[in-house]
Amino acid sequence: MEILKGIAASPGIAIGEIFLLNAKKIKTVKRKIDKNSIKGEQERFKSAVSRIEKQLKRLIDELPKEIKEHSSILQSHILMLRDKMVYDRTLELIEDETINAEWALDKAMSQIKALFATVKDAYIRERLEDISFVINKVKAALTGAETRLDLSSLKRPAIVVANNLSPADTLHMRKENCLGFVTELGSRTSHTAILAKSLGIPAVVGVENITSSCLSGETLILDALKGKVIVEPDEETLKTYEAKQKNYIKYRLEVISNSNLPAETKDGYRIKVKANMELVEEIPIIIQHGAEGVGLFRTEFLYITSKALPTEEELFKTYKEVVERLRPYPVTIRTLDIGGDKLASGICHENEMNPALGLRAIRLCLREQGLFRAQLRAILRASAYGDLRLLFPMVSGKTELVEVKALLRDIMDELEREGHGFNKDIKIGIMIEVPSAVLVADILAREVDFFSIGTNDLIQYSLAIDRINEAVSHLYEPLHPGVLKMIKLAVDAGHKAGIEVGMCGEMAGEPIYIPILLGIGLDELSMNAMAIPKIKKVIRLSQQEDCFQFVSELLSLDSAKLVREKALTFFRDNYPQDMETIDFMEVGLSI
Amino acid sequence: MTSNKIIERSITILNRLGLHARPASRFAQTASLFKSDIWLIKNGKSVDGKSILEVLTISCPSGTQLTIRAKGPDAKEAVEALEELVAKRFGEID
Numbered sequence: 001m002e003i004l005k006g007i008a009a010s011p012g013i014a015i016g017e018i019f020l021l022n023a024k025k026i027k028t029v030k031r032k033i034d035k036n037s038i039k040g041e042q043e044r045f046k047s048a049v050s051r052i053e054k055q056l057k058r059l060i061d062e063l064p065k066e067i068k069e070h071s072s073i074l075q076s077h078i079l080m081l082r083d084k085m086v087y088d089r090t091l092e093l094i095e096d097e098t099i100n101a102e103w104a105l106d107k108a109m110s111q112i113k114a115l116f117a118t119v120k121d122a123y124i125r126e127r128l129e130d131i132s133f134v135i136n137k138v139k140a141a142l143t144g145a146e147t148r149l150d151l152s153s154l155k156r157p158a159i160v161v162a163n164n165l166s167p168a169d170t171l172h173m174r175k176e177n178c179l180g181f182v183t184e185l186g187s188r189t190s191h192t193a194i195l196a197k198s199l200g201i202p203a204v205v206g207v208e209n210i211t212s213s214c215l216s217g218e219t220l221i222l223d224a225l226k227g228k229v230i231v232e233p234d235e236e237t238l239k240t241y242e243a244k245q246k247n248y249i250k251y252r253l254e255v256i257s258n259s260n261l262p263a264e265t266k267d268g269y270r271i272k273v274k275a276n277m278e279l280v281e282e283i284p285i286i287i288q289h290g291a292e293g294v295g296l297f298r299t300e301f302l303y304i305t306s307k308a309l310p311t312e313e314e315l316f317k318t319y320k321e322v323v324e325r326l327r328p329y330p331v332t333i334r335t336l337d338i339g340g341d342k343l344a345s346g347i348c349h350e351n352e353m354n355p356a357l358g359l360r361a362i363r364l365c366l367r368e369q370g371l372f373r374a375q376l377r378a379i380l381r382a383s384a385y386g387d388l389r390l391l392f393p394m395v396s397g398k399t400e401l402v403e404v405k406a407l408l409r410d411i412m413d414e415l416e417r418e419g420h421g422f423n424k425d426i427k428i429g430i431m432i433e434v435p436s437a438v439l440v441a442d443i444l445a446r447e448v449d450f451f452s453i454g455t456n457d458l459i460q461y462s463l464a465i466d467r468i469n470e471a472v473s474h475l476y477e478p479l480h481p482g483v484l485k486m487i488k489l490a491v492d493a494g495h496k497a498g499i500e501v502g503m504c505g506e507m508a509g510e511p512i513y514i515p516i517l518l519g520i521g522l523d524e525l526s527m528n529a530m531a532i533p534k535i536k537k538v539i540r541l542s543q544q545e546d547c548f549q550f551v552s553e554l555l556s557l558d559s560a561k562l563v564r565e566k567a568l569t570f571f572r573d574n575y576p577q578d579m580e581t582i583d584f585m586e587v588g589l590s591i
Numbered sequence: 592m593t594s595n596k597i598i599e600r601s602i603t604i605l606n607r608l609g610l611h612a613r614p615a616s617r618f619a620q621t622a623s624l625f626k627s628d629i630w631l632i633k634n635g636k637s638v639d640g641k642s643i644l645e646v647l648t649i650s651c652p653s654g655t656q657l658t659i660r661a662k663g664p665d666a667k668e669a670v671e672a673l674e675e676l677v678a679k680r681f682g683e684i685d
Contacts, residue, residue: 072613072616072617073612075616075620076612076613076615076616076643079616079619079620079643080643080644083619083642083643083644084639084641084642085642085644085645086644112644115644115648116647116648118648119647119648119650120650121609121650121652123608123611124611124612124647124648124650127612127647130612131644191612304653304654
């Protein structure tokens with residue numbers, strides 16, 4: 001038995017026989033040619049390119065409808081084939097250096113490699129792999145070798161093991177008996193990995209030396225959840241994995257069919273589970289994953305992307321679409337939450353020593369009233385089309401809130417005069433993310449309809465930790481007793497004033513924190529849509545009575561370390577089966 | 592008289608992922624439909640707009656400002672078509 005590590009590229013578990021694809025390395029024969037042969041050599045190259053081009057075009061035509069969208073990858077391969085850096089350059093080199101086509105092609109490739117080496121963006125650098133695939137196919141065609149992946153001898157279901165697979169190879173696999181594949185090269189963002197994901201073929205890539213570590217016919221376990229492959233597993237391992245595979249299939253089916261079940265604890269506490277969103281395109285995923293609305297609609301995108309400030313009409317159109325498409329679910333929209341430096345239009349360009357503590361969010365909006373008014377008008381107008389709620393970020397005390405509310409009233413009067421429809425009773429809430437807001441939460445609670453705790457900033461400001469700074473990032477601890485007390489204070493103050501308190505930070509989407517949040521008594525959790533099914537499941541397995549007890553014990557502990565230990569033990573003791581399924585989610589399983 | 596006209600236009604990349612593989616390939620594909628020579632210019636560095644490889648290597652994340660320059664008989668049409676392609680985020684949902 002041998003265990004090898006790689007990168008999980010497309011989730012799943014496969015167990016089966018190995019089908020080893022021996023990559024016959026094409027040796028480049030380097031040869032000088034004489035002047036009279038230049039034309040002939042160029043023709044030989046041109047016809048090899050045409051053959052590969054035809055082959056790729058045929059493959060595009062044969063793609064089944066479900067994966068038609070991926071034809072663009074193959075289209076880009078055709079473009080690369082005809083790119084002047086490949087095509088024209090090779091022809092030039094044949095002539096200028098009187099060398100054969102293979103050699104010229106190799107030289108053209110090294111030049112492209114050198115150019116790509118200067119690119120900073122890793123994703124773009126990886127496209128070099130696509131160019132290699134294309135060039136290798138041309139080389140194979142030049143030598144008359146087979147240029148298509150030969151899976152004809154794959155008669156039984158098997159796991160394909162290869163040095164590398166091109167996107168075209170991967171597309172061939174669908175028809176064959178391919179249970180999954182393992183490659184030595186490749187990364188999570190390679191086109192081959194992306195294709196495997198949409199074809200639903202489990203895949204682990206980047207497994208060094210796999211082709212020399214196994215033989216066709218041997219048994220292989222492909223754990224594409226953890227990025228592991230096991231060659232010739234022993235009896236016990238095999239049994240464990242057969243059970244894991246069964247669980248995984250069951251889990252996936254369950255996620256799909258149960259995502260719409262309510263988030264209700266065993267003892268009947270119903271907590272609202274909503275999604276965080278940024279783009280209109282996310283709406284189908286949000287609904288599919290069982291969200292009961294949007295708890296945090298971030299509005300920065302339109303401001304960051306366009307050169308000029310977005311107009312009220314542009315904003316209105318987008319907000320209206322979101323509200324209408326999510327109706328009857330509520331949508332909580334957060335007003336602009338960035339610093340002036342992030343605005344593409346650059347209205348304020350002051351260099352701040354400390355942007356996190358600088359002119360941002362509500363502070364910026366209150367100063368740049370033209371900008372703020374346009375957004376508030378757009379939001380209010382969109383409120384006529386569904387259940388839209390307003391959320392203000394970074395409020396630190398009552399003064400800001402009084403100012404915001406006065407502005408809002410003024411805009412409402414204005415809209416009324418102009419004859420625009422809007423919801424006069426629109427619910428207004430604030431983000432609880434500045435420590436001072438927690439300490440005066442009792443005062444703020446009388447002024448608003450709801451609180452939403454933003455844990456990311458609240459933790460950063462409470463612990464004075466910049467998470468990006470590696471020297472201190474290990475001190476960022478959501479379970480710090482100080483953080484827990486902050487959250488509890490805010491929730492208690494809200495409830496005392498009779499308003500709802502939600503949470504929309506990362507903490508809300510992590511299973512381990514759920515018993516604590518239930519025990520503190522939050523009314524709503526808003527998170528990345530992908531996390532919703534598992535969080536709902538954790539909630540359904542919980543007993544709120546036990547969580548109350550558990551939280552009061554946690555609050556008596558005196559260090560973050562002790563709190564974390566206790567939280568982990570509690571989770572293990574009360575949710576044994578789910579620790580396993582949570583692992584599945586951690587690899588970014590998307591359904 | 593119009594055959595050597597140079598047309599330039601400033602554009603901003605709006606796609607969330609920037610000018611990555613698919614948009615770069617659509618850009619080069621569209622540029623190749625025109626007779627004019629087409630360049631993409633970023634910070635004074637210019638690349639051939641018809642070459643997917645060159646377009647890829649200038650690496651343009653979202654928000655990057657570029658200039659499209661075209662020279663030739665259909666320069667105006669080319670620049671307009673490319674400008675629209677960029678404005679429509681290359682037809683991508685992102």
